[in-house]
Amino acid sequence: MPEGHTIHRLARDLGRDLDHGPVAALSPQGRFAEGAARIDGNIFDKSEAYGKHLFCYWRTGDILHVHLGLIGKFRPTPLDDDPGDTIRLRLEGRDAAWHLTGPQSCAIITPEDRDDITAKLGPDPLRRGAKRRDDFISRLGSTKRPIGAALLDQSIVAGIGNVYRAELLLLTGIHPSRPACDLDEEQAGELWDLTVRQLKRGRKWNRIVTVSDDDVDRRVTHNIAPEDALYAYHRSDEPCRRCGTLIEAREIAGRSIWFCPSCQPR
DNA sequence: TACATATGATCAT
């Protein structure tokens, strides 16, 4: 379930599991046979996330670039399992194996390619960097498109997807159709700060939970039922958890967004 | 069995 938090968590977990020596690679599905053969037996150095892009660095200098797209998954699997024929890539270290299915992209790239990819991305709330916040504010300020469209644009901010955009706008009380450049600096800054906090929480729990602990009666985050974890996403005609007004849906940037007409006035 | 849908992005028109 890939928004930025998933990819950052993946980078961390892959690093933990594969950073012990040579890694076996194969493509049971066949569509990445050449790439897998090139990686096979090589030393894994580190992995890194940038927005929704995952980069795995090999001692040979090769970089594995993975983008999960809408339906892709990259998950740990028992060492002794039987890889099915939809597994694009299997990576197997000494103690752990991972299976990649349905990626939007999976390729061996060069450091130059990697830089070309990241150069097109806006600031990533989960990466370090002193100017990220100002960068976000300035990029929002320079588009008249609706804020609901701007948050999905990876060249404005890298890592937000359809769930977080709805949740972040409800939590900040911003109507999704408001032009991004209409937000004042304080409001845009608040939106960035909230994004950082929420994505960190998502990375920690490896799932999206935006409701505050108060709102879930102090239950621990990982025990929250899926239907209780969010304020807005996919909650058409259900009462807002903050004010009781019925949640509405509309389409922005080709995707559905849900919002509270009272908490998020125009 | 078939279809709709999904936390994404690209390409064509």
Add this chain to the structure above:
DNA sequence: TGATCCTATGTAA
């Protein structure tokens, strides 16, 4: 804006 790609899952037929 619409079609398309990739896979898994849930619901309908």
